[in-house]
Amino acid sequence: MNDRQASGSSVTVRHEPVQARAALRIEALLDAAAAVVVDHGIEHLTTALVAERAGASIGTVYRYFPDRVAVLVALAERNLERIRLAIERVLLAEHPSLMATIEAVVDAMVETFRTVPSFRSLRGGEGLDLGPTERPPVAPTFVDDMAAHLRERWEIELDDEQREALELAIGALDALVTYAFLHDPDGDPRYLQLGVQVMRERIVAALPQLAEGA
Known part of the structure; x- marks a missing residue:
């Protein structure tokens, strides 16, 4: 196997798990958002509450959702x-x-x-x-x-x-x-x-x- 083939294979191997982890993280954040909606109502959902319920940092929430509306839409x-x-x-x-x-x-x-x-x-x-x-x-x-x-x-x-x-x-x-x-x-x-x-x-x-x- 030449260097070019090895490089391409390495990128593929690394890329797929990253996508899978991101998908799981998004699902966890949406699960947390759903729980916040159930407990507090749509009007009171905030990105901070989502982060708290998910046990994640607020930065993690903002990585995927720019604001509370984006969370609700998703x-x-x-x-x-x-x-x-x-x-x-x-x-x-x-x-x-x-x-x-x-x-x-x-x-x-x-x-x-x-x-x-x-x-x-x-x-x-x-x-x-x-x-x-x-x-x-x-x-x-x-x-x-x-x-x-x-x-x-x-x-x-x-x-x-x-x-x-x-x-x-x-x-x-x-x-x-x-x-x-x-x-x-x-x-x-x-x-x-x-x-x-x-x-x-x-x-x-x-x-x-x-x-x-x-």
């Missing part, structure tokens, strides 16, 4: 990714009907609210006040996932009107599930049940071909 992104993965697993599973799938989607959402620290208050960050920059709405993101499921599982291609109806159904479900957890850490079952009902009615209205045996 935590919201992680929350969104976690609920997307949870729903993606539901859509990949075999269910006997579309309505069984919907109920499984609601179950996945409820479980995310119950088990992911900070999700009840922060969710995907839609409510964050970022000044002139706004967080995009979450519902359209899930429309694409659901539309793909309908295409692959039920061989249904949604038109623009049906996509809008699905977006409204998902938005209504999200609002009801969010409200269910507003004052109840386990989720008020009345609003969770209403969320399933609204989602069912909206989808059957938009896709009448699925009403029979749905």
Whole structure:
């Protein structure tokens, strides 16, 4: 092996562990941020509290996040990714009907609210006040996932009107599930049940071909 080959190999060997350590450190900081949000609320989260909860220096926090808003945005992104993965697993599973799938989607959402620290208050960050920059709405993101499921599982291609109806159904479900957890850490079952009902009615209205045996 010549010097050039040895040098390239050495850089690769050193670089990957550094990336892995940084990823683990960021995850630890976000875990600490989630705990601060749970204990003190979004409004009171500071980089100093994150550092204290993580057992890290304030300089370590600033190495990855320039301010508290950056911490919250990163935590919201992680929350969104976690609920997307949870729903993606539901859509990949075999269910006997579309309505069984919907109920499984609601179950996945409820479980995310119950088990992911900070999700009840922060969710995907839609409510964050970022000044002139706004967080995009979450519902359209899930429309694409659901539309793909309908295409692959039920061989249904949604038109623009049906996509809008699905977006409204998902938005209504999200609002009801969010409200269910507003004052109840386990989720008020009345609003969770209403969320399933609204989602069912909206989808059957938009896709009448699925009403029979749905």
